[in-house]
Amino acid sequence: MPENPLADLNPALMRPEWPAAGALLHVGPYELWPAARRLRLHGKPVPLTPRALDVLVALVRHHPGMMSKNDLLAMVWPGLVVEENNLQVQVSLLRKLLGRNAIATVPGHGYRLALPVGVGEAAAAALPSTAPGALLGRAGDLAELGDVLRHHRLTSLLGAGGVGKSALARHAAAAAGPPVAWADMAECAGSGDVLEAVARGMGVDGGAVDTLARHAGSQPCVLVLDNVDRVARETAALAQELLARLPALRLLVTTQVRLHVPEEQVYRLMPLAIPPAGCALAEALDYGALALLQARAQGHDHRFTLTEATLPDAIALCRELDGLPLALELAAARIPALGVAGLLRRLGDRLPLLAKSTGTGPARQRSLHDTLEWSYDLLAPAAQALWCDTAALPTWFSLEELMARRGGDEAATLDLLGTLVDSALLRFDAGHAPGYTMAPSHRAFALRKRADIAHTSPPTT
């Protein structure tokens, strides 16, 4: 994960060489064209020395993180040994022009840009809609989540592993307006790690809530806490403390496990939309699942294109993979060697097929099996056992059928069903009778787990 994941939205932010034309960034009220080395306020040029512009551009590239003095010196005066006061002079100049608080000092370390950074229209337009950072089929979610974020201080983006929570959060946060800080909690194991990850995300040295509170003050800020799954309880405690101490803070959490605090507003992210069978090609590509499959397959082979002839298999493939973006990406990688029809035929034992051969990316996303294993491990043993049992029920089942099959206490079973629905391992559709179902890939995984458990547990006599 790069220091500033929002920067992926605009390759110009992270690439050492700026694109030659067009890239426009909004830095607070200013407009910055890094390639053209131009800074304007309300259309008028801002007179900056070349070195001060370099410092500003370097801080923008690392926004919202901080840059150490040494890194700044190396970036702005490459290959030269320069006294630190040269840097201070440029920072003072920038503060004089952009405002006293535009650049925050991180004592003993370096500097951090304290103005919001957004991608201007010219730069956004330069990003093709199918580029890896582009968000497909989520226009509705982006707008709705934007509304939720405006009205609530703590939003949990809840959904299955690989459904696109982190991807949507990046775009929603970039569109949110105020400065954004980002903390990836995937590697956290306890409350100490959680605090440290948040401090790092906010560009603060040392993990103490007091320091965070002093640093953020009353500045508006959206803090994204990404991949909270395994530390939901610890994150919930810290989130409550931060919300109480920082009146202008908003939190966006991506997670498979709810925080269960009163401030929490849940946004349930569903898989990408799948075209109905028999849909015409042009119309079908408006559905997110098919658009993603086509875009990623083209990424693996520029010659790939869907035709009316391959469309039915491609739609069936999207349905088999339940519109799950991660599964679609893993499947697309197999298309050059199997074709859509061949892939669909071999999908019966889908789990071995849906794995990356390159071994890149976070371990939990290297295969669909790893993603499901991660989700399964988040469950308490009783929820694991219930989930495995539901996989052996008909495709759609009711609470009554489940109780008839398993027995036990209904209220306790409902609690467990609630957890399984929250983590999207089961789906409940109030408009369908019976109302519970599970995705085909989840069923395959759960049945295998069930068989493993039956195999390893001692026979009852």
Ligand SMILES: Nc1ncnc2c1ncn2[C@@H]1O[C@H](COP(=O)(O)OP(=O)(O)O)[C@@H](O)[C@H]1O
């Ligand atoms: N709407 C989308 N458009 C394009 N790619 C997507 C979309 N949603 C998810 N992806 C891709 O699918 C993969 C899994 O998404 P991610 O956001 O990491 O899932 P989650 O955070 O829910 O586990 C990533 O490679 C991501 O870039």
Ligand SMILES: [Mg+2]
């Ligand atoms: Mg994620």
